[in-house]
Amino acid sequence: xxxxxxxxxxxxxxxxxDPATPLLYVLRNDLDLQGPRxxxxxxxxxxxxxxxxxxxxxxxxxxxxxxxxxxxxxxxGLAQNGRLHPLQQAWIDEQVPACGxxxxxxxxxxxxxxxKNPTPTDAQIRQGMANTLxxxxxxxxxxxxxxxxxxxxxxxxxxxTEVNA
Amino acid sequence: xxxTRRDFIxxxxxxxxxxxxxxxxxxxxQSAAGPYPDLDFKxxxxxxxxxxxxxxxxxxxxxxxxxxxxxxxxxxxxxxxDMPYDKTSCVMGVTDVTVDQxxxxxxxxxxxxxxxxxxxxxxxxxxxxxxxSARLGVPVAQLTVSDGVVSVAADSSKRVxxxxxxxxxxxxxxxxxSNINATTGQARLKDVNQFKIVGQSPQRxxxxxxxxxxxxxxxxxxxxGMLHARNVxxxxxxAKLVSIDESxxxxxxxxxxxVSKGNYVAVVCEREEQAIQAARQLKVNWDKPATAAFPSSExxxxxxxxxxxxSSTPPSVVGNPDAAMMTAAKVVEAEYExxxxxxxxxxxxxxxxxxxxxxxxxxxxxxKSYGMREGVAQFLQMPKDRIRVVWMEGPxxxxxxxxxxxxxxxxxxxxxxxxxxxxxxxxxxxxxxxTKGPAFLVxxxxxxxxxxxxxxxxxxxRSADFGHLGYNxxxxxxxxxxxxxxxxxxxxxxxxxxNEMYAIPNRRMTTHVVSLPAVWETPLRTGNLRDPNxxxxxxxxxxxxxxxxxxxxxxxxxxxxxxxxxxxDEDSGFKRAxxxxxxxxxxxxxxxxTRPSPRRVGSGDTLTGRGIAYTYRSQTIVAEIAEVExxxxxxxxxxxxxxxxxxxxxxINPEALRRTVEAxxxxxxxxxxxxxxxxxxxxxxxxxxxxxxxxxHLDTPESIEVVLVNxxxxxxxxxLPHYGxxxxxxxxxxxxxxxxxxxxxxxxxxRVPFRNDRMLAALKTAKV
Numbered sequence: 001x002x003x004x005x006x007x008x009x010x011x012x013x014x015x016x017x018d019p020a021t022p023l024l025y026v027l028r029n030d031l032d033l034q035g036p037r038x039x040x041x042x043x044x045x046x047x048x049x050x051x052x053x054x055x056x057x058x059x060x061x062x063x064x065x066x067x068x069x070x071x072x073x074x075x076x077g078l079a080q081n082g083r084l085h086p087l088q089q090a091w092i093d094e095q096v097p098a099c100g101x102x103x104x105x106x107x108x109x110x111x112x113x114x115x116k117n118p119t120p121t122d123a124q125i126r127q128g129m130a131n132t133l134x135x136x137x138x139x140x141x142x143x144x145x146x147x148x149x150x151x152x153x154x155x156x157x158x159x160x161t162e163v164n165a
Numbered sequence: 166x167x168x169t170r171r172d173f174i175x176x177x178x179x180x181x182x183x184x185x186x187x188x189x190x191x192x193x194x195q196s197a198a199g200p201y202p203d204l205d206f207k208x209x210x211x212x213x214x215x216x217x218x219x220x221x222x223x224x225x226x227x228x229x230x231x232x233x234x235x236x237x238x239x240x241x242x243x244x245x246x247d248m249p250y251d252k253t254s255c256v257m258g259v260t261d262v263t264v265d266q267x268x269x270x271x272x273x274x275x276x277x278x279x280x281x282x283x284x285x286x287x288x289x290x291x292x293x294x295x296x297x298s299a300r301l302g303v304p305v306a307q308l309t310v311s312d313g314v315v316s317v318a319a320d321s322s323k324r325v326x327x328x329x330x331x332x333x334x335x336x337x338x339x340x341x342x343s344n345i346n347a348t349t350g351q352a353r354l355k356d357v358n359q360f361k362i363v364g365q366s367p368q369r370x371x372x373x374x375x376x377x378x379x380x381x382x383x384x385x386x387x388x389x390g391m392l393h394a395r396n397v398x399x400x401x402x403x404a405k406l407v408s409i410d411e412s413x414x415x416x417x418x419x420x421x422x423x424v425s426k427g428n429y430v431a432v433v434c435e436r437e438e439q440a441i442q443a444a445r446q447l448k449v450n451w452d453k454p455a456t457a458a459f460p461s462s463e464x465x466x467x468x469x470x471x472x473x474x475x476s477s478t479p480p481s482v483v484g485n486p487d488a489a490m491m492t493a494a495k496v497v498e499a500e501y502e503x504x505x506x507x508x509x510x511x512x513x514x515x516x517x518x519x520x521x522x523x524x525x526x527x528x529x530x531x532x533k534s535y536g537m538r539e540g541v542a543q544f545l546q547m548p549k550d551r552i553r554v555v556w557m558e559g560p561x562x563x564x565x566x567x568x569x570x571x572x573x574x575x576x577x578x579x580x581x582x583x584x585x586x587x588x589x590x591x592x593x594x595x596x597x598x599x600t601k602g603p604a605f606l607v608x609x610x611x612x613x614x615x616x617x618x619x620x621x622x623x624x625x626x627r628s629a630d631f632g633h634l635g636y637n638x639x640x641x642x643x644x645x646x647x648x649x650x651x652x653x654x655x656x657x658x659x660x661x662x663x664n665e666m667y668a669i670p671n672r673r674m675t676t677h678v679v680s681l682p683a684v685w686e687t688p689l690r691t692g693n694l695r696d697p698n699x700x701x702x703x704x705x706x707x708x709x710x711x712x713x714x715x716x717x718x719x720x721x722x723x724x725x726x727x728x729x730x731x732x733x734d735e736d737s738g739f740k741r742a743x744x745x746x747x748x749x750x751x752x753x754x755x756x757x758x759t760r761p762s763p764r765r766v767g768s769g770d771t772l773t774g775r776g777i778a779y780t781y782r783s784q785t786i787v788a789e790i791a792e793v794e795x796x797x798x799x800x801x802x803x804x805x806x807x808x809x810x811x812x813x814x815x816x817i818n819p820e821a822l823r824r825t826v827e828a829x830x831x832x833x834x835x836x837x838x839x840x841x842x843x844x845x846x847x848x849x850x851x852x853x854x855x856x857x858x859x860x861x862h863l864d865t866p867e868s869i870e871v872v873l874v875n876x877x878x879x880x881x882x883x884x885l886p887h888y889g890x891x892x893x894x895x896x897x898x899x900x901x902x903x904x905x906x907x908x909x910x911x912x913x914x915x916r917v918p919f920r921n922d923r924m925l926a927a928l929k930t931a932k933v
Contacts, residue, residue, distance in 0.1 A: 021436075021438045025438045034381070034385040037382075037384060040853060040854060045511060075377070078378075084376075095820060097376065099231030101382070101384075101560035101561070103375055129862040133859060135510060136832070137832045139862050140828075140866065
């Protein structure tokens, strides 16, 4: 066991665990952040996705010791000042989830996709989301929601530009 | 009923807002005293609670598998009760607070269970009107109700709310009915044309908490002192435990105990990652069985073809199929192969059981929570009223949790250790050992007369379904099997005949079940996979109808339409008229161009075609058209567009229904193009998402159109029924895609899934 300091959703947290423990179990069991979920433990499905340094990271295969000090964002940290992230709102507006178990990974992966490319093409959305699995097969609406969020973000940033001008 | 959970929920109005309920139950776990007797379904108070603030909570003994049934229940009950939708909430599937409506299964939530829910809501409205009549001094006939407020029709200033009439108090109204589904009061149901909320599309109440991370799922259940367990499965089917070297895990930090009985082995640790490590590290000696448990997946159909059936149903015969076949101008024959397919849920099996207070609370996503309670009571020989199952949301697998292994395991381990234990399967365990949809081998022959009319049809299906595990049975769940428990007779299993309304003068339908060598302790145990036998039988029959249409050189829609209109016979649900309406609606929406298949092979890498298939399930009718692109360089099939005409009678929530149908269609696409359980002769070799591929974002169609059809001959009738919608849509998908591939390429694919390598080989053979 070792004491490890983490920055999660803007807050400093310290845990006392085996440094090799996958981040997923620390988030879920020690920090009560249960948005990320166990799907495969192999980094294949994406249900456990969190964001670290702007990248979508599969927390089920990432030893906690390797992310000490890095800013970690989980699904619970996506809303800002009580306002849902445009992707979360789009997920509600499009009524995306069926069971919803995988949607943590879908939303977090889409967040990184839009952060890197705010106006992706349909093909870029498919490619960017290709390795994030949904066994209820809600893919069609996920892709619609990503496009919707992309438009929301674009119009919000236009409005901001106008204000600044 | 004890003054615990239910009264807590009833009085804590603020807490009872949709999804917070499960969380509150969770928080209250330690203080729940029990016992937990069955609720009395003949008391109105068991179903509906109205609070002083004029809000209502409905207690429903069903579970929601992510298809919005909870939202639909609120809609139909709010409408019968005359309450605004947003003043209602719904608690589902918690065995000590909701009556035993059986949980979910068979897409019966609205079709069957919707009726008692409507009747009890209507009865509550009737009782409230009587109370209002006494309060306002006006006969009931002179009262009106809107949004939970009763007013005098002639003087709307005289009014009283439901909350004022009954809030915080009990109805104490006795209902009648010989069983839960027959529950009724004295009130009559509304004419469906009077519904205001039904037919609207309120957003699903469960979705916000699923996207902001606040929902507590069964997988999140946690209580102080809880331990973590992982199973150690036999390495091959039928392996016998010889010995366990416990010293191999003594050094694992947090190690608590190895639990084993028969061939069931689990490791319990303080922390989850410790349990995972210990389960990997535990040295277990197993004896492999001397004979092969099953043929390999490559040899499966050869085995099924020659095996002596374990059971056969007497053929169902109309006319004289043999004579008609003899005199037919053209006879067509084909054989279709559908593999075992797994549920392969995105989240492996899991549950947490808490043995506090000498009782058992099981937190589970079991779709049949009541069955689990019953099954665990028998399995552990505990009185049923000492056990409750708290249903919470989970990763869906559409049938997997009807035989929910993890709940039994958690219960057993919690009892053994005397502490709360959470168990979760690993990915390889789930993919290899979950219950499977049975493999099918179907032979069909058809005879056409000189005019291209179908005069004879001979269908013969074999399914590898012997020993089928339907439900939470204490002698068939996997832990029981591994412990050596056996039912006196294995389930015979079943096969299936096609569901269509075609008028064929001479036909024979025969079904058989075959058994694999290993029946028990095998990863090829079959269970209820979303419409257990429907996709298989429909793939064969609707592919074959297409083959006949092509042989007759007739358009595939016209050929089916002729078969549907050749008779006027109807059933009580007007399935023939509604089938015709769906076929027409699908063709119209697709802008189907009438011509025989295949179309002339084009040039270039990509060949395009379209195919139709139709079926029904119970009373729900579906006609689907798939448009595909087949890449002749890679063999890849892309389903570019799907049109689905869907008639499930009265639609409660059109937008939620569309999404359920869309996702179900893609479930069908995944099963058609990717899914197949692979195995050698002793174990399943599909163990993760690489060896067990599924559909991904890359396969998503460009367009999915769901056309909601009401094909009832009297579409506005007051009693238009509401039928199920959870499964029918994926029955015809395999055939629609196969038919589209034929249209595009002229190649008939008869073995599911249509993987790239198989397609490529078929195209090469046909020189396409």
